[in-house]
Amino acid sequence: DIQMTQSPSSLSASVGDRVTITCRASQSISNYLNWYQQKPGKAPKLLIYTASSLQSGVPSRFSGSGSGTDFSLTISSLQPEDFATYYCQQSFGALTWTFGQGTKVEIK
Amino acid sequence: EVQLVESGGDLVQPGGSLRLSCAASGFIFSSYWMSWVRQAPGKGLEWVANIKQDESEKYYVDSAKGRFTISRDNAKNSLYLQMNSLRAEDTAVYYCARIRRGGGVVTLDYWGQGTLVTVSS
Numbered sequence: 001d002i003q004m005t006q007s008p009s010s011l012s013a014s015v016g017d018r019v020t021i022t023c024r025a026s027q028s029i030s031n032y033l034n035w036y037q038q039k040p041g042k043a044p045k046l047l048i049y050t051a052s053s054l055q056s057g058v059p060s061r062f063s064g065s066g067s068g069t070d071f072s073l074t075i076s077s078l079q080p081e082d083f084a085t086y087y088c089q090q091s092f093g094a095l096t097w098t099f100g101q102g103t104k105v106e107i108k
Numbered sequence: 109e110v111q112l113v114e115s116g117g118d119l120v121q122p123g124g125s126l127r128l129s130c131a132a133s134g135f136i137f138s139s140y141w142m143s144w145v146r147q148a149p150g151k152g153l154e155w156v157a158n159i160k161q162d163e164s165e166k167y168y169v170d171s172a173k174g175r176f177t178i179s180r181d182n183a184k185n186s187l188y189l190q191m192n193s194l195r196a197e198d199t200a201v202y203y204c205a206r207i208r209r210g211g212g213v214v215t216l217d218y219w220g221q222g223t224l225v226t227v228s229s
Contacts, residue, residue: 001170034215036153043203043222044145044153049215087153091214095141095167097155 002026002090006100012108019075021103023088028068032092035064035073038102039084047086048073075105083107110134110218112204117223124194124227130187130204130220138182141207143216144189146200146225154200157189158207171197194227201225 003026013019023033035048046055048064051071061076075082088100116128128144144156157178158167166178177190187204201222208217 031212032214036216038153043219044216045219046215046217049208049217050213053213055217089153089155089216095158095165095214096169097158099153099155102152 001096002029002092002098004088004090004098004100006086006088006103008103009101010104010106012106013078014108015078015080017078017108019078019082019105021073021086021088021105023066023071023073023100025069025071025090025092029090029092031067032090033064033066033071034089034091035062036087036089037082037084038087044087078105110206112206112218112220114202114204114220114223117202117225119226119228120194121229122195122227125190125192126194126225128189128191128202128204128223128225132185132187132204132206135206137180137185141209142178142180142187143205143207144178144187145203145205145216145219146198147203147222148197148200151200156202159187191225194225196227199225199227 005024031051033051036044038044052064063074085102085104087102111133113131143158159178175193179188203222204220205216206218208215
């Protein structure tokens with residue numbers, strides 16, 4: 001099974017900060033990497049698919065990069081509504097998927 | 109507007125069974141793979157199962173194999189998850205999600221609001 005490791009598990013940041021979350025796969029997954037945002041009590045929301053494609057309606061301050069085993073999600077200027085938990089997810093191979101453990105972004 | 113509405117979550121005893129449903133609307137349900145994802149209280153997301161449009165392919169997380177069955181009824185625009193031999197560790201909010209697949213894209217683009225399954229005596 002492909003393991004996904006996110007770092008950090010949590011971070012504190014201020015409005016306006018640039019924030020980067022990383023995700024590492026235990027084997028190459030090409031660009032089959034998605035990022036989701038989840039707010040408390042709500043369903044996850046797709047932000048980025050195939051490592052770097054922005055889902056329709058998602059603000060351009062969100063961006064993704066990487067391929068192979070190393071990926072990152074960057075928020076260029078953190079906004080109050082961005083405080084949430086972020087998950088990476090691999091969708092490579094035979095449709096048996098795994099999520100990272102999540103990164104909680106909190107207000108400093 | 110794409111909508112996914114889960115139902116069927118309940119309190120069930122260990123060893124019991126439960127069937128979750130997901131009603132889909134706003135898109136051509138029969139054209140999409142579908143998925144179940146769960147989240148234990150205070151924990152992260154865990155993919156559970158995927159199903160192809162015609163039910164010819166089904167995939168499960170190891171912990172669900174032999175106990176859970178994913179199915180669908182395209183005439184009713186509905187997705188199901190039959191859960192048997194339930195354990196305390198199956199306690200979670202269960203989400204159904206639509207799979208966008210094609211052109212190099214494989215992702216979960218729409219999610220329901222979730223339904224809570226609690227396994228406890």
